[in-house]
Amino acid sequence: MNADILEITLLSIQVSLLATGISLFIGLPLGTWLALHPLRGRNFVLSVVNTVMALPPVVVGLFVAMTLWRSGPLGDLHLIYTPTAIVIAQTIIAAPIVTGLTASALQQLDPRLRLQLMGLGASPTQMVFSLWREARLPLLAALMAAFGSVISEVGASMMVGGNIRHQTRVLTTAIVLETGKGEFQTAISLSILLLILAYLVNLGLTLIQQRGTR
């Protein structure tokens, strides 16, 4: 059982880190673009992003399951009930969170800071990097929020991963299973592990944040 728990935990970490990482690559540029370009309808786009941020994981699970289902549009890729499917679903959950929080983090900066940076000779790329660095604390908070939501979600992982032992079983789906079997002791151990994991990641990020505010 111990080896199983280790395997489940590692898979949880892998899948959720990967999903958070991918959503960072999608959400950071997208959120930055939304924050810095006063395009027509930006507020509409942001309100959509903010709504999607609160998307229930089961809805994402349903959508991803339908897409990856053998008879679905991407069925030929044979991804349903694989860790990749969980990563896809979790990325869809996390990306709007990173996008929305990135946009709000950058919009909180003084708009004249951009003029000042350009007036000091920053290229567009240098300016974006400077702004990210300036907003590093809220950006880290965005990452924490994204990781926290995907490591703890269960609906999507269950629906697209299938909770298959040695393959797609993660902490949350395992907890559901053990609770259903009445194996409360195992369920509690797994829950504690999940909490510790979430705590460690947040502790690390908080330490970085605090170093930044000194």
Add this chain to the structure above:
Amino acid sequence: MAQTILSVKDLVVTHGDQPVLKVDALDIQQGEVLAVIGPNGAGKSTLLLVLARLLPPSSGKVYFRGFPLEQEDELTYRRRIALVLQEPLLLHRSVFDNVAAGLKFRGLPRTEVKTRTMNWLERLEINQLKDRPAHRLSGGEAQRTSLARAFALQPELLFLDEPFSALDSPTRSRMLQDLHALLSQTGITTVFITHDLDEALILGDRVAVILGGVLRQVGRPQDVFTSPTDAEVAAFVGVETVIAGKVAAHDRGQIMVEANGLNLEAVGDIPIGTQVLFCLRPEDITLSISERATGSSARNQLSGRILRMAPSGPLVRVVVDCGLPVVALITRGSANDMKLVEGQTVTASFKATAVHLIPR
């Protein structure tokens, strides 16, 4: 005169369909400090943003060393200038990192970044703060950091947008002196925006007045202040008599200023030999038709002929040629009582305490 570095032609900036700035022509000479003055919201900052190429004009052109600005590569141009705004807008990093920021954007070698940063930290007297996080600086220290950051770039053009208006008065006057010294040492061509006339008089080689979004007048401070082009400029500048002179004697707070062969008295504490601008508000000058204003305690009495008389509301603006133009503002009633006419000889008197001296 030196060569023109920046030249504005038929510039119009509109916001929506509302015109916010109109400048028919403005030339900025190599090495000069041009002070742009005007009340808040007059369009001064808009002009600065256009000159710094951070805001495209709606129509008209800006020429940099003879070439239209839009033909220059934007980033190349922005790396030849430096900008200091009213808020220091420092990054949440150390003072050193802030001063080094623009140099790093230019990709200069690390050693050069360090040397130049240290040099300017020292020249702005903030080297002891170099490791301090920028958000823990006082207002004055933060603005010094912002100035060091701009000077370190050794820009061909320096744009300063009311850099001192958020500072308390003692800090501001020290910073003003230091900036004045740095500008004359470096000879950097500077456009300095302010709504404070003193700052414009201290720093400006020339003064440009913007009122209601229109550039009204450009010239040497003494010219703009003594001969405003219209009543609005006159009302804004207020001080109309500005005479360039030199402190000739100084005794216990009493100062004798020599200007155009005249000796004028003022109060203050300025060392002998200092070049000063001698400023008078027109309402502080009294006119009398006798040779000497008997019974007056005014220390300065100058006689001369009336050059011009122009009604200005209930008042009359009288320009008297006393060897230098002196502008007085008197009521229509007293002008009628004294039967003043152009060409008449009068005595203009004013108290030593009414004089405002500005060291240059």
